[in-house]
Amino acid sequence: MEFRHQYAAHCESGVVSSLLRHHGVEVSEAMTFGLASALAFAYLPFIRISGQPLIAYRMPPKAILKGIQKRLNVRMHFETFRDPASGMARLDELLAQGQPVGMQASVYWLPYFPPDMRFHFNAHNLIVYGKEGDEYLISDPVAEMPVRAASADLKKARFARGALAPRGLLYYPERLDPPRDLRPAIMAAIHRTTRVMLHTPLPIIGIRGMRMLARRIGALARSGDAEHTALYVGHVVRMQEEIGTGGGGFRFIFASFLQEAAQLLGDPALAEAAVETTAAGDHWREFALAAARMCKGRTPMDCSHLQQMFMEGAAREERLFRRLSAAGA
Amino acid sequence: MTLAGHRKAIYAVGPDGRYTVVPSSGWEVEETVTLQAVEHFRRMEEDARRRVLEGTTSPLEFHMYRSRMDPALLSQTTGLWCWRIRRHFRPQVFARLKPALLARYADALGISVESLQRVQ
Numbered sequence: 001m002e003f004r005h006q007y008a009a010h011c012e013s014g015v016v017s018s019l020l021r022h023h024g025v026e027v028s029e030a031m032t033f034g035l036a037s038a039l040a041f042a043y044l045p046f047i048r049i050s051g052q053p054l055i056a057y058r059m060p061p062k063a064i065l066k067g068i069q070k071r072l073n074v075r076m077h078f079e080t081f082r083d084p085a086s087g088m089a090r091l092d093e094l095l096a097q098g099q100p101v102g103m104q105a106s107v108y109w110l111p112y113f114p115p116d117m118r119f120h121f122n123a124h125n126l127i128v129y130g131k132e133g134d135e136y137l138i139s140d141p142v143a144e145m146p147v148r149a150a151s152a153d154l155k156k157a158r159f160a161r162g163a164l165a166p167r168g169l170l171y172y173p174e175r176l177d178p179p180r181d182l183r184p185a186i187m188a189a190i191h192r193t194t195r196v197m198l199h200t201p202l203p204i205i206g207i208r209g210m211r212m213l214a215r216r217i218g219a220l221a222r223s224g225d226a227e228h229t230a231l232y233v234g235h236v237v238r239m240q241e242e243i244g245t246g247g248g249g250f251r252f253i254f255a256s257f258l259q260e261a262a263q264l265l266g267d268p269a270l271a272e273a274a275v276e277t278t279a280a281g282d283h284w285r286e287f288a289l290a291a292a293r294m295c296k297g298r299t300p301m302d303c304s305h306l307q308q309m310f311m312e313g314a315a316r317e318e319r320l321f322r323r324l325s326a327a328g329a
Numbered sequence: 330m331t332l333a334g335h336r337k338a339i340y341a342v343g344p345d346g347r348y349t350v351v352p353s354s355g356w357e358v359e360e361t362v363t364l365q366a367v368e369h370f371r372r373m374e375e376d377a378r379r380r381v382l383e384g385t386t387s388p389l390e391f392h393m394y395r396s397r398m399d400p401a402l403l404s405q406t407t408g409l410w411c412w413r414i415r416r417h418f419r420p421q422v423f424a425r426l427k428p429a430l431l432a433r434y435a436d437a438l439g440i441s442v443e444s445l446q447r448v449q
Contacts, residue, residue, distance in 0.1 A: 007350060009338045030340070030348070050366075050399055108397065109439065114335050116367050119397055144336050144352055156439065162405040234365040241359050252340035256348035278342060285358075292358040295365055 014141025
């Protein structure tokens with residue numbers, strides 16, 4: 001099967017964009033990300049990953065797969081499996097029909113990931129487009145080139161258990177009828193993002209969530225536990241800068257979407273918002289840099305300074321989304 | 330380097346002000362925080378190894394950290410209660426585990442039953 005591998009900053013938007021392109025719908029990764037309103041912020045202290053709270057700079061896994069359906073008028077077909085053997089058999093069957101298959105998998109069990117990157121993160125996405133002997137041919141959007149994995153490894157990755165367990169999830173687009181004019185879809189998508197960021201009635205989501213996390217970082221100083229503080233701060237940075245976010249907590253990929261939308265619709269307000277989003281991303285990177293230096297002990301740990309920087313980031317994004325919201329989105 | 334020669338895609342603004350996707354071998358910040366997380370597990374693993382040799386814990390705890398898991402995750406992966414897993418950290422209890430239970434742990438950790446029973 002011919003499959004064009006596409007390099008992407010984020011796994012889910014990369015996979016969705018690649019699958020749609022394979023079926024003749026030309027959407028970039030950034031456009032996919034933006035149209036699915038994937039940008040967000042959430043601080044979920046009651047969900048723990050290796051003892052640390054869940055901090056996300058985007059909507060939860062599968063939000064892009066589901067969100068893109070309405071905006072682009074496509075239908076994604078999803079299948080999960082109770083039994084690993086039947087999940088693998090179904091994959092082989094789809095490949096034999098010439099269907100490239102998107103799937104969810106755990107990073108830890110994928111042999112082609114660099115050892116230092118292999119953590120138990122279950123919501124990674126990739127595309128399998130062929131099989132040679134016992135090896136699957138994989139287009140993993142965060143890898144520069146197509147890769148391979150033995151069937152035993154892929155099986156383990158697809159049926160890993162724990163939080164966000166993939167349960168062998170497979171998907172592919174089954175009906176595609178994209179609108180000719182993308183304006184309504186783009187505006188509706190931006191509108192949804194501004195609503196999530198500004199008006200979610202929960203103090204842990206959007207700008208309010210940012211402020212809550214900022215206060216939480218500030219409060220670390222009172223714990224008096226230096227190791228815990230360093231691990232916590234490092235964790236915040238990791239969630240923001242780790243592989244799959246494209247850096248700056250997805251702000252740069254969203255800026256790229258705004259830029260593309262501005263050009264497509266000839267809307268200078270969106271172009272301006274793109275510039276501001278880039279500035280927001282730059283601010284998060286500055287925060288990351290300051291925090292990482294403190295974790296490494298190059299500068300003394302200063303939680304109130306980090307709190308202040310995080311608050312500034314929140315204020316910047318509040319201005320940005322208010323302006324986007326006023327721009328008619 | 331944590332990326333071990335891999336390069337990841339990032340969005341960057343070119344000289345014309347337009348975004349493009351470019352390969353990057355990562356930056357200092359990422360490396361710092363990734364190594365911090367890796368080191369954390371390595372320390373726990375080393376500590377567990379020491380305690381296995383002292384006879385105060387079972388190899389199960391060592392292999393759990395070696396696979397970058399904690400009791401909560403191992404519990405979700407094996408479907409066993411957390412307190413049961415902690416009980417199996419006691420060397421005397423671990424030594425008497427039934428083959429089926431050992432196999433369940435070995436499968437969850439992605440290692441063989443033989444290597445589960447010793448530290449390396």
